[in-house]
Amino acid sequence: MKYLRTIPITALLGTALTGMFLFAAIFAPWIAPYGMSEVVGDMWEPSSAQFLLGTDNLGRDLLSRMIYGAQTTILIASLATLLAFTMGSVLGILAAVLGGWMDQVMSRGVDILMSIPTLIFALVVLSVMPSTMLVLILVMGILDSTRVYRISRAVAVDVNVQDFVEVARLRGEGNSWIVFREILPNALSPLVAELGLRFIFAVLFLSSLSFLGLGVQPPEADWGSMVRENRQGIVFGVPAALIPAGAIALLAISVNLVADWILRRTTDLKGGRGG
Amino acid sequence: MNLLVLKLIAQRIALGILLLFLVSILIFAGTQILPGDVAQSILGQGATDQALANLRREMGLDDPAVTRYFNWLGGILQGDMGTALSNNRDIASSLWGRAQNTLFLAFWTALVAVPLAIILGLVAVRYQNRWPDRAISGTTLTAISLPEFFVGYVLMYFFAVKLGWFPSVSTVYDGMPFADRMMAIALPAATLTLIILAHMMRMTRAAILNVMQSAYVETAELKGLGGLKIIWRHAFPNSVAPVVNVVMLNLAFLVVGVVVIEVIFVYPGLGQYLIDHVAKRDVPVVQAVGLIFAAVYIGLNMVADIVSILANPRLRHPK
Numbered sequence: 315m316k317y318l319r320t321i322p323i324t325a326l327l328g329t330a331l332t333g334m335f336l337f338a339a340i341f342a343p344w345i346a347p348y349g350m351s352e353v354v355g356d357m358w359e360p361s362s363a364q365f366l367l368g369t370d371n372l373g374r375d376l377l378s379r380m381i382y383g384a385q386t387t388i389l390i391a392s393l394a395t396l397l398a399f400t401m402g403s404v405l406g407i408l409a410a411v412l413g414g415w416m417d418q419v420m421s422r423g424v425d426i427l428m429s430i431p432t433l434i435f436a437l438v439v440l441s442v443m444p445s446t447m448l449v450l451i452l453v454m455g456i457l458d459s460t461r462v463y464r465i466s467r468a469v470a471v472d473v474n475v476q477d478f479v480e481v482a483r484l485r486g487e488g489n490s491w492i493v494f495r496e497i498l499p500n501a502l503s504p505l506v507a508e509l510g511l512r513f514i515f516a517v518l519f520l521s522s523l524s525f526l527g528l529g530v531q532p533p534e535a536d537w538g539s540m541v542r543e544n545r546q547g548i549v550f551g552v553p554a555a556l557i558p559a560g561a562i563a564l565l566a567i568s569v570n571l572v573a574d575w576i577l578r579r580t581t582d583l584k585g586g587r588g589g
Numbered sequence: 590m591n592l593l594v595l596k597l598i599a600q601r602i603a604l605g606i607l608l609l610f611l612v613s614i615l616i617f618a619g620t621q622i623l624p625g626d627v628a629q630s631i632l633g634q635g636a637t638d639q640a641l642a643n644l645r646r647e648m649g650l651d652d653p654a655v656t657r658y659f660n661w662l663g664g665i666l667q668g669d670m671g672t673a674l675s676n677n678r679d680i681a682s683s684l685w686g687r688a689q690n691t692l693f694l695a696f697w698t699a700l701v702a703v704p705l706a707i708i709l710g711l712v713a714v715r716y717q718n719r720w721p722d723r724a725i726s727g728t729t730l731t732a733i734s735l736p737e738f739f740v741g742y743v744l745m746y747f748f749a750v751k752l753g754w755f756p757s758v759s760t761v762y763d764g765m766p767f768a769d770r771m772m773a774i775a776l777p778a779a780t781l782t783l784i785i786l787a788h789m790m791r792m793t794r795a796a797i798l799n800v801m802q803s804a805y806v807e808t809a810e811l812k813g814l815g816g817l818k819i820i821w822r823h824a825f826p827n828s829v830a831p832v833v834n835v836v837m838l839n840l841a842f843l844v845v846g847v848v849v850i851e852v853i854f855v856y857p858g859l860g861q862y863l864i865d866h867v868a869k870r871d872v873p874v875v876q877a878v879g880l881i882f883a884a885v886y887i888g889l890n891m892v893a894d895i896v897s898i899l900a901n902p903r904l905r906h907p908k
Contacts, residue, residue, distance in 0.1 A: 426612060429608050429890070430616070430879075431845040434863075434879050437863060437864070437867050437875065438616055438619050438875055438876070439620075441620060441867040441871070441872060442870065522736065522737070525736075526849065526867075527868055528864075528867055528868065538736075541742070545853075548750060548757070549750060549758070551746075553746055556739070559743075560739060563734060563735045566736070567731055570733075
């Protein structure tokens with residue numbers, strides 16, 4: 315209990331909001347008042363006791379769609395982050411361990427990938443690939459893994475010269491032991507802090523793609539595509555599009571608050587870099 | 590200017606060109622070698638084999654990939670970007686007008702955002718850890734997590750629809766009076782400014798704070814100079830290189846942010862053009878516009894590096 319009191323209020327707020335979004339996403343079919351594509355009223359009805367957030371451009375209940383949308387947004391963003399992390403950290407550490415030309419090839423490859431703006435590269439790929447969930451996860455995961463690669467390689471280079479790694483090597487351990495059992499556990503804390511930021515990036519990136527009409531395709535919908543569906547309403551003074559857009563912002567901010575706190579805590583443990 | 594600096598700059602430019610060349614390969618490969626047949630995706634699932642074969646021959650898809658790549662690259666180097674599949678128009682000529690619109694928007698955004706970010710950064714440093722700094726830093730931390738379309742639609746909802754100060758759709762056309770044009774880009778430029786401001790300001794603050802810890806700033810303080818004067822005369826000139834770096838990186842970011850903003854405000858620029866043609870699976874247009882965006886991005890990053898080489902006195906006056 316004593317520990318709980320040391321957590322800043324912003325971090326608690328962030329955790330509570332993130333938890334709420336996760337809860338909505340996981341239990342969507344049980345808490346949504348209506349079905350996802352069920353037409354229940356007129357188009358763009360204002361909020362009322364019957365429809366808490368009003369209805370959307372086809373007369374579907376916006377609250378229910380938001381709850382189902384949370385599921386799609388969070389699922390795709392999490393899987394993409396997971397892929398980016400697994401790939402980025404394993405390859406990054408491997409590059410640091412192997413060194414030499416393997417390191418050069420991988421690092422220069424990552425440099426090239428990072429020299430193209432992520433959104434532009436994703437658009438180029440999506441112009442020939444269908445926007446299925448699998449393709450989206452792969453594209454987002456691979457593009458984002460370059461950032462994780464950079465960080466984990468930088469951390470691993472430091473750990474790699476420590477005595478215990480040297481000992482493991484002299485003991486005759488293989489590369490996979492060194493990557494997974496020696497370096498990864500020691501590189502984990504900066505990587506975990508990065509995890510939150512990468513997740514936010516994935517949420518924003520997916521939402522942008524869906525908003526542009528190139529992400530999640532109907533009848534499936536995520537928050538980004540809901541902004542797209544309701545954007546015509548803005549001009550007539552119907553703020554329906556602002557609700558999913560605001561939800562994306564709120565999710566990103568709350569995860570950011572948690573990540574910021576974890577980051578500060580991990581740096582505090584090391585004596586604190588910079589105030 | 591001495592030989593060492595020239596050599597470093599020449600190296601950096603050569604690296605930029607090499608990078609651009611590799612990126613062009615990547616963009617080409619991304620659309621050509623990936624699984625999925627371009628002809629099939631244009632004609633759809635119901636296409637006959639004969640129609641597919643005809644289209645493939647017309648597009649030169651039967652040639653080996655390497656030949657197609659060099660034909661494509663050679664064309665682009667001569668200003669020939671090919672023709673769009675969707676309407677058979679020449680890509681280069683439809684690009685030009687849209688590129689001008691995008692540049693117009695980006696120019697005015699940069700003109701507002703860059704000085705504003707630097708001034709706010711200086712203010713934050715001057716009142717470090719006091720309320721102006723906290724207010725600025727807190728707002729920018731939130732602003733970084735906001736999606737572009739949230740900022741865009743909130744501005745549009747309140748300033749265009751509720752208050753009616755600006756048009757909600759940014760239509761521009763040839764021969765439009767300058768004042769009308771400025772009114773049309775007011776909201777998209779404001780949105781873009783808000784998005785890059787946060788990042789640019791934070792990085793400016795960090796760059797100047799870094800310099801504030803040096804011995805000569807302490808000397809200036811000890812000889813009794815006032816806070817803003819120390820920052821302006823002693824800290825700022827020494828943090829020009831990192832600040833210019835920050836500005837360039839953010840301008841590169843602006844180039845990408847412009848894609849989403851143009852779609853929100855239906856502004857006829859390069860970004861809108863790219864998105865329309867990605868949806869139509871018009872590969873030649875996507876390749877050409879993608880390459881232009883990548884080239885601008887790489888170019889700005891290169892300028893950032895060159896400025897930091899030029900601004901480093903240790904390189905300009907080697908021992």
